[in-house]
Amino acid sequence: MTSTKKSAVVAGLAIAGLALGACGGGTGAGTTAGASGGSGQEVKTIKLVAAEYSKDHTKAFWDAFAKTYKDKTGYTLEVQVVSWDNIDQQSSTMIQNNQAPDILNLNAYASYAKDGLLYDSDAVLPAAVKSDILDTFVKYGTYQGKFYGFPDLSSARAFFYNKTLFKQAGINEPPKTWTELEADAKKITALGNGNVGYALPLGPEESQGEFSMWLFNNGGTWKDGDKWTINSDKNVETLTFLKKLADEKLTQNNPARTNRADAFDLFKSGKAGMVIGFSPLAGALDQDKKVDYGVAPFPTNDGSESKTFGVTDYLMAFKKPGNEKAVKAFYDLYYQPDQVNTFIKAEGFLPVTKTGVQQFQSDPKLKVYLDTLPNAQLTPTDDPTWDKVKLAVQQNLGGGINGSPKATLDKLQQTAENGG
Amino acid sequence: MTESSTVTPDPATSAGSGHPRSRMPSRAGRRRGAGRIGQVHPVVALLWLAPALALILGVVLYPAIKLFDASRGEYSITGLRKGDAGWGNYVKVLEHPDLGTVLRNTVIWVVAVVAITIVLSLALAQFLSKSFPGRRFVRWAVIIPWAASLVITSQLFVLLYDYNYGIINHVLQGLGLIDQPIDFLGNDSWTMFSMVVVGVFVSLPFTIFVFIAGLGAIPDDVMEAATVDGASPWQRYWNITLPLMRPALMIATVLNVIYVFNSFPIIYTLNDRNPGYAHDTTITFMYKLAFKSQEHDVGMSAAAGIFNVVLILVVVGIYLKIINWREETSR
Numbered sequence: 001m002t003s004t005k006k007s008a009v010v011a012g013l014a015i016a017g018l019a020l021g022a023c024g025g026g027t028g029a030g031t032t033a034g035a036s037g038g039s040g041q042e043v044k045t046i047k048l049v050a051a052e053y054s055k056d057h058t059k060a061f062w063d064a065f066a067k068t069y070k071d072k073t074g075y076t077l078e079v080q081v082v083s084w085d086n087i088d089q090q091s092s093t094m095i096q097n098n099q100a101p102d103i104l105n106l107n108a109y110a111s112y113a114k115d116g117l118l119y120d121s122d123a124v125l126p127a128a129v130k131s132d133i134l135d136t137f138v139k140y141g142t143y144q145g146k147f148y149g150f151p152d153l154s155s156a157r158a159f160f161y162n163k164t165l166f167k168q169a170g171i172n173e174p175p176k177t178w179t180e181l182e183a184d185a186k187k188i189t190a191l192g193n194g195n196v197g198y199a200l201p202l203g204p205e206e207s208q209g210e211f212s213m214w215l216f217n218n219g220g221t222w223k224d225g226d227k228w229t230i231n232s233d234k235n236v237e238t239l240t241f242l243k244k245l246a247d248e249k250l251t252q253n254n255p256a257r258t259n260r261a262d263a264f265d266l267f268k269s270g271k272a273g274m275v276i277g278f279s280p281l282a283g284a285l286d287q288d289k290k291v292d293y294g295v296a297p298f299p300t301n302d303g304s305e306s307k308t309f310g311v312t313d314y315l316m317a318f319k320k321p322g323n324e325k326a327v328k329a330f331y332d333l334y335y336q337p338d339q340v341n342t343f344i345k346a347e348g349f350l351p352v353t354k355t356g357v358q359q360f361q362s363d364p365k366l367k368v369y370l371d372t373l374p375n376a377q378l379t380p381t382d383d384p385t386w387d388k389v390k391l392a393v394q395q396n397l398g399g400g401i402n403g404s405p406k407a408t409l410d411k412l413q414q415t416a417e418n419g420g
Numbered sequence: 421m422t423e424s425s426t427v428t429p430d431p432a433t434s435a436g437s438g439h440p441r442s443r444m445p446s447r448a449g450r451r452r453g454a455g456r457i458g459q460v461h462p463v464v465a466l467l468w469l470a471p472a473l474a475l476i477l478g479v480v481l482y483p484a485i486k487l488f489d490a491s492r493g494e495y496s497i498t499g500l501r502k503g504d505a506g507w508g509n510y511v512k513v514l515e516h517p518d519l520g521t522v523l524r525n526t527v528i529w530v531v532a533v534v535a536i537t538i539v540l541s542l543a544l545a546q547f548l549s550k551s552f553p554g555r556r557f558v559r560w561a562v563i564i565p566w567a568a569s570l571v572i573t574s575q576l577f578v579l580l581y582d583y584n585y586g587i588i589n590h591v592l593q594g595l596g597l598i599d600q601p602i603d604f605l606g607n608d609s610w611t612m613f614s615m616v617v618v619g620v621f622v623s624l625p626f627t628i629f630v631f632i633a634g635l636g637a638i639p640d641d642v643m644e645a646a647t648v649d650g651a652s653p654w655q656r657y658w659n660i661t662l663p664l665m666r667p668a669l670m671i672a673t674v675l676n677v678i679y680v681f682n683s684f685p686i687i688y689t690l691n692d693r694n695p696g697y698a699h700d701t702t703i704t705f706m707y708k709l710a711f712k713s714q715e716h717d718v719g720m721s722a723a724a725g726i727f728n729v730v731l732i733l734v735v736v737g738i739y740l741k742i743i744n745w746r747e748e749t750s751r
């Protein structure tokens with residue numbers, strides 16, 4: 001008796017424990033009670049799921065935007081701001097439950113276009129807006145001949161160096177070639193006191209970004225036309241060079257397992273000589289006023305003209321019955337110069353429109369990025385396969401630092417050719 | 421063995437109401453007169469059971485059905501269901517090249533955290549059940565790791581462990597114990613150890629309090645009798661305290677196994693810099709399958725989730741079997 005009763009108690013506890021565990025696991029599924037309208041009828045309320053670029057500005061901007069939108073068009077915009085950590089998971093859950101928002105702000109779009117979930121520009125983007133968007137971004141936003149990936153903002157990477165450390169190490173100007181970069185990194189590392197020459201983040205957070213910058217500046221690509229070129233000789237040479245930097249201890253400890261945020265922290269603390277940064281890092285450095293830094297074009301392997309790696313995020317429109325007009329009104333308003341550029345300026349990113357580039361030209365700090373922006377190279381975001389390849393790169397690229405660069409890239413190439 | 425109404429922590433008793441409650445009335449009823457129970461109208465009975473049933477249906481059954489349903493579907497990377505996958509997702513999970521590593525990590529993680537927690541808690545509970553000045557404050561302090569959110573605790577440990585600025589490396593270097601900082605989270609030989617430390621840290625409070633309650637339930641006269649009979653402190657502990665603590669030990673072990681097995685934030689946070697699955701347990705494996713890995717497949721992740729539930733049920737079942745078997749044989 002005693003023992004059966006006891007095991008009943010324990011079994012009950014076990015089930016309760018599992019149930020609680022299950023609760024903790026499933027986040028957000030129920031929070032998306034959306035504005036999915038009735039079929040055919042025109043929808044008066046649409047829902048935006050936006051990514052949080054900053055605590056201070058993102059929500060404030062979208063709330064103000066929703067008010068203007070209501071005043072000007074009569075439609076209501078429900079805004080849900082989600083952190084970058086969660087947005088992928090949340091959007092996936094929403095679509096799984098047939099509760100997609102009308103507009104979703106994310107860093108990928110091609111898979112959604114492939115699944116036939118999105119409106120293309122013909123349906124919802126005013127023609128004047130389309131012709132104002134920078135050609136590069138139209139190109140990378142186009143999937144199978146149709147423009148789906150409408151950019152909300154962009155960023156371009158640049159080379160950041162610590163002027164104080166450069167001076168201490170007796171270096172007069174930022175490196176132009178990789179050989180110079182290596183030599184400079186040696187001098188800075190030789191200063192001791194925990195200083196590292198080059199902060200190299202190849203951890204799973206953003207390794208595809210770091211590697212893109214390097215491989216573009218060695219004349220490499222991820223994809224050339226319809227062919228994946230991940231394991232091209234150029235790219236193997238690039239990763240081998242990075243491995244060399246790591247082996248010579250010119251980087252921070254364990255670059256294969258350093259996330260971008262940690263590399264930035266290192267640079268912000270004044271302990272790193274060089275890092276690949278972008279305008280938000282500059283903003284943070286300006287605020288801290290701790291590090292005297294310079295921004296320069298990224299050095300190339302052979303000293304030829306530097307290329308930059310550009311990134312855009314997207315505002316994509318989901319096909320839902322009756323929401324076409326409201327969605328079109330949304331884009332019409334968002335791409336008004338006083339809206340889109342206000343947003344971009346507050347978040348510290350770069351413009352996506354030709355008028356925006358002109359407007360930002362007046363800021364001398366942004367010049368180095370703006371000059372390169374129209375020719376920026378992006379990752380192949382227009383290929384749905386890339387959405388999976390990107391994840392594979394994030395998880396596996398670091399392996400090339402501890403193991404064989406060629407084998408790592410061969411494996412990624414295979415993943416890409418198999419369709420992710 | 422006294423039936424000593426097992427030292428059940430409150431939240432658990434009330435949450436697990438389904439089973440124990442339904443048995444209790446029959447015992448109480450017998451005392452008062454057996455016939456009455458049957459006379460309650462079924463509708464009334466159902467009314468009383470409704471909250472519990474609703475809870476079980478809504479919180480356990482419905483998600484379980486949805487999970488099973490998802491595990492049989494084929495999903496696009498966007499989360500769109502494209503069709504039925506049959507048992508394909510299960511096969512894919514079983515054929516995953518890293519499954520072996522993940523299972524091994526899970527065993528190490530659960531066994532290490534639970535075993536170390538139990539041993540430490542036994543000692544600490546013994547200490548905290550003695551009276552000394554300031555005991556109340558020490559007991560409060562012990563609760564803090566439990567009260568803090570796991571994500572916050574984990575993030576705190578990330579800072580403590582940091583290679584460049586972490587205070588642990590700072591202290592070890594200051595004491596001259598190491599020349600170079602230790603990469604607690606990035607070095608494969610240290611990562612699991614570092615995570616287990618945090619796991620033990622957050623599991624201690626609950627376990628200690630279960631044991632304090634268990635110690636408090638041991639009758640003083642038994643101890644007195646043993647002392648009079650000349651038993652040494654060690655003999656008293658081994659032959660009286662520990663056997664009487666068995667219900668508490670059992671509860672603490674089962675609940676800790678479940679909590680630790682299901683623990684997500686610690687591993688996810690401390691391991692986020694490491695690529696691949698080298699230090700993942702089945703829980704973080706499941707999450708990464710759905711959202712972080714190149715598979716990015718909700719269906720496959722749901723199948724992994726089903727395996728997780730089965731796995732923990734089997735483990736708990738085996739444990740209970742062993743415990744019962746011991747009880748039978750010790751009589």
